[in-house]
Amino acid sequence: MTNKTLLVVDDDAQLRQLVREYLGEHGYSVLVAGDGVEMWAEIAKTHVDMVILDLMLPGEDGLALCRALRARSAMPILMLTARGEETDRIVGLEMGADDYLPKPFSPRELLARIKSILRRSHDTGSAVAPAREFKFARWTLDIGAHHLVGDDGVVVPLSTGEFRLLKTLVENGNRVMSRDRLMESLAGREAGPFDRTIDVMISRLRRRLGDDAREPALIKTVRNEGYLLATKVERVA
Amino acid sequence: MKYLPGRFLPKTLFGRILLAMFCGLLAVQAVGVWLMLEDRARFGERLLGEYVAQRIAGILGILDDAQPAERVRLVRALSTAPIRLSLDETWNAGALEDSEDAKAFMSRLGRELERPLRLQVLSIRSVDRRGERPLRDDPGQPSRREFAESGPPKRESGEGGPHKREFAEGGPHRREFGEGGPPDRLERPGRGGRGPFLVVTGQALLTDATVVTFRRALPQPSLEWPIRALVLLAVLGLFVAFVAGWALRKVTRPLASLADAASGLARDLNRPPLPETGPQEVARAAQAFNAMQKDLRRYLETRAHALAGVSHDLRLPLTRLRLRLERLPEGELRTKIEEDIAEMDAMIRSTLEYLSAGSAAEKPVRLNLNALLEGVVEDMEPLGARITMHGEATAPILAQPQAIRRCLANLLENARRYGSEEIDLRVVDSADAVEIRVEDRGPGIPEDDRDRVFEPYVRLEASRARHTGGTGLGLAIARAIARASGGDIALETRPGGGLSAVLRLPRRAEEKVPTPETVLVPIHKLP
Numbered sequence: 001m002t003n004k005t006l007l008v009v010d011d012d013a014q015l016r017q018l019v020r021e022y023l024g025e026h027g028y029s030v031l032v033a034g035d036g037v038e039m040w041a042e043i044a045k046t047h048v049d050m051v052i053l054d055l056m057l058p059g060e061d062g063l064a065l066c067r068a069l070r071a072r073s074a075m076p077i078l079m080l081t082a083r084g085e086e087t088d089r090i091v092g093l094e095m096g097a098d099d100y101l102p103k104p105f106s107p108r109e110l111l112a113r114i115k116s117i118l119r120r121s122h123d124t125g126s127a128v129a130p131a132r133e134f135k136f137a138r139w140t141l142d143i144g145a146h147h148l149v150g151d152d153g154v155v156v157p158l159s160t161g162e163f164r165l166l167k168t169l170v171e172n173g174n175r176v177m178s179r180d181r182l183m184e185s186l187a188g189r190e191a192g193p194f195d196r197t198i199d200v201m202i203s204r205l206r207r208r209l210g211d212d213a214r215e216p217a218l219i220k221t222v223r224n225e226g227y228l229l230a231t232k233v234e235r236v237a
Numbered sequence: 238m239k240y241l242p243g244r245f246l247p248k249t250l251f252g253r254i255l256l257a258m259f260c261g262l263l264a265v266q267a268v269g270v271w272l273m274l275e276d277r278a279r280f281g282e283r284l285l286g287e288y289v290a291q292r293i294a295g296i297l298g299i300l301d302d303a304q305p306a307e308r309v310r311l312v313r314a315l316s317t318a319p320i321r322l323s324l325d326e327t328w329n330a331g332a333l334e335d336s337e338d339a340k341a342f343m344s345r346l347g348r349e350l351e352r353p354l355r356l357q358v359l360s361i362r363s364v365d366r367r368g369e370r371p372l373r374d375d376p377g378q379p380s381r382r383e384f385a386e387s388g389p390p391k392r393e394s395g396e397g398g399p400h401k402r403e404f405a406e407g408g409p410h411r412r413e414f415g416e417g418g419p420p421d422r423l424e425r426p427g428r429g430g431r432g433p434f435l436v437v438t439g440q441a442l443l444t445d446a447t448v449v450t451f452r453r454a455l456p457q458p459s460l461e462w463p464i465r466a467l468v469l470l471a472v473l474g475l476f477v478a479f480v481a482g483w484a485l486r487k488v489t490r491p492l493a494s495l496a497d498a499a500s501g502l503a504r505d506l507n508r509p510p511l512p513e514t515g516p517q518e519v520a521r522a523a524q525a526f527n528a529m530q531k532d533l534r535r536y537l538e539t540r541a542h543a544l545a546g547v548s549h550d551l552r553l554p555l556t557r558l559r560l561r562l563e564r565l566p567e568g569e570l571r572t573k574i575e576e577d578i579a580e581m582d583a584m585i586r587s588t589l590e591y592l593s594a595g596s597a598a599e600k601p602v603r604l605n606l607n608a609l610l611e612g613v614v615e616d617m618e619p620l621g622a623r624i625t626m627h628g629e630a631t632a633p634i635l636a637q638p639q640a641i642r643r644c645l646a647n648l649l650e651n652a653r654r655y656g657s658e659e660i661d662l663r664v665v666d667s668a669d670a671v672e673i674r675v676e677d678r679g680p681g682i683p684e685d686d687r688d689r690v691f692e693p694y695v696r697l698e699a700s701r702a703r704h705t706g707g708t709g710l711g712l713a714i715a716r717a718i719a720r721a722s723g724g725d726i727a728l729e730t731r732p733g734g735g736l737s738a739v740l741r742l743p744r745r746a747e748e749k750v751p752t753p754e755t756v757l758v759p760i761h762k763l764p
Binding site: 012014015018019022057081083097103104105106107144147152155156157158159160161162175204208 | 436490519548549551555556557558559560563575578582603604605608609611612613615623629633638642
């Protein structure tokens with residue numbers, strides 16, 4: 001995990017310095033930039049593993065930079081914003097950011113997100129941009145908005161747990177996911193006491209997807225192993 | 238007292254103006270027709286009266302000059318329609334016609350005579366054309382003006398039955414003339430298009446004491462044309478009404494779209510501007526409205542910018558504070574500071590949520606409300622609420638998912654925090670609206686305070702609320718969202734104790750008739 005190079009782009013010098021010190025203490029080498037111009041200069045100079053990008057920047061704003069960055073490479077991007085509006089999160093993810101963190105974030109949360117994003121990009125070989133949505137059967141799972149859209153255009157909102165569970169299943173289409181692995185996905189962030197068992201949540205998800213509980217066609221039960229999403233999944237970046 | 242005619246007035250501006258114009262037009266036509274007929278009738282009467290008087294005076298002069306033997310021959314020769322002469326009748330000094338008409342006729346006749354003769358009018362009668370049968374038992378009254386030379390028509394009220402009968406025959410529109418007192422005969426539709434004749438019967442005592450009885454039938458001069466004129470006027474009236482209606486429609490339609498735009502403005506500030514066409518006043522109203530919409534949008538954009546700035550400026554130092562805090566050793570002080578930061582963060586967030594509630598940033602979509610409710614409930618339960626759901630939405634609703642989720646979460650959070658952990662969530666769906674009731678078994682809210690709790694930063698029990706971590710904006714945000722969606726939230730007393738928060742979300746016109754494939758199958762009823 002260490003020796004990764006992070007580039008922090010924020011217009012506040014103090015914050016840049018604080019983040020640099022904090023992440024440096026946790027084993028990352030951190031570069032800083034105050035705006036888009038400096039960011040491009042740093043990227044040209046050094047190999048960067050991940051960009052931590054503030055949404056509001058002088059000159060070209062974070063969204064535009066994110067889009068431009070995404071057009072060039074699959075480099076992981078973590079968006080920071082002080083606006084904290086739900087729509088910003090959705091737009092940020094649509095622009096190709098891997099994740100989104102509202103200010104004032106806790107330093108530990110920042111660290112956890114960085115780790116998780118780097119691990120994911122390591123798993124997928126750094127070659128693919130994060131998915132914005134997944135299409136399967138008659139459904140589209142919208143990663144930014146945390147909801148399902150049916151082929152009739154009706155939006156089916158998901159609870160936090162349902163969304164994470166379904167996201168894990170969809171990301172690993174046609175692969176059996178163990179209960180432990182699924183539980184892990186639930187406890188990801190804001191780890192809360194999920195008192196519902198995986199089985200209860202799976203049956204709820206089946207209902208959401210219009211899947212028959214006794215003879216499920218989409219989320220199949222693999223005895224003693226776990227669950228799998230038995231359908232073709234199309235990834236939309 | 239209630240203004241009764243209001244009930245019969247048309248509701249729309251279009252209808253009212255049209256009605257007023259039509260009534261005015263009718264009145265103008267009625268007065269015009271009346272004046273015209275009156276004038277013509279008087280003119281005709283005078284002409285006819287003079288002519289008849291001259292003729293009769295001439296005849297009487299000839300007869301007076303003639304020898305008695307020749308007189309018989311002359312009477313026979315001259316007695317052709319419309320005048321009948323007779324020498325056989327005796328001087329009738331009995332019942333004489335002594336109406337003003339008769340006197341006027343006599344004086345005119347007298348003036349036309351070369352030498353004075355004794356004259357008397359026996360009768361002036363309305364008769365049927367063919368049989369010359371008297372139409373009225375009371376001949377003097379209705380027709381006594383026929384030979385009047387001048388002066389406005391006099392009419393005594395309370396005239397007998399014949400008039401009423403005539404009006405009934407004449408059709409309702411004729412009633413317009415009823416009070417004005419036009420000549421009777423004009424009122425009469427007649428039989429076969431002709432009215433009755435007037436027959437004046439008089440006698441003259443010639444110089445040699447021979448009695449000449451003359452009977453002159455007068456055709457009614459203006460019996461047919463009123464009907465033609467009235468039909469023409471009716472056609473004209475209809476034409477004018479049609480043209481006026483068309484013009485009015487053109488004027489009032491932009492008003493209707495202005496009203497639509499005004500009522501739709503709250504929902505969508507970015508709606509396309511109104512066409513600034515039509516009459517000057519309407520175009521100006523549309524221009525003013527468009528300008529107002531632009532100003533409002535600019536104002537809201539400015540406010541949103543300012544908000545983003547403030548929130549950015551507040552959150553930046555908080556973020557730095559959090560990073561600096563990492564330098565401090567773990568301990569009570571650090572935990573307390575972290576709690577303070579979290580509280581400030583929550584306050585900033587909910588203030589922003591309140592101020593941006595109902596912004597058009599989020600697009601309304603067709604939403605599976607049941608899934609949203611279940612999701613919110615599931616997310617709430619780890620916080621210690623036990624929520625039981627009753628009922629469901631039967632079709633998707635057009636709404637902003639994140640906003641509605643926030644609204645419901647706030648209501649549930651409010652019920653959990655100030656009410657009870659046991660919460661009932663009831664959904665009642667109808668064609669017009671979806672009603673969602675969040676019911677708790679808590680102490681409730683006194684009726685007088687129920688509007689106040691929706692005001693931002695108002696807490697009923699301030700100390701307790703702060704203790705439980707509320708920002709005092711939850712209900713204000715919920716209501717702002719509900720109202721921006723065209724609905725509202727009301728607080729009611731729950732039967733059996735507790736509070737019932739009722740969120741009503743109207744179904745909008747465009748979603749009221751769902752096509753078959755959009756009908757939402759209730760989640761638990763799926764195969």
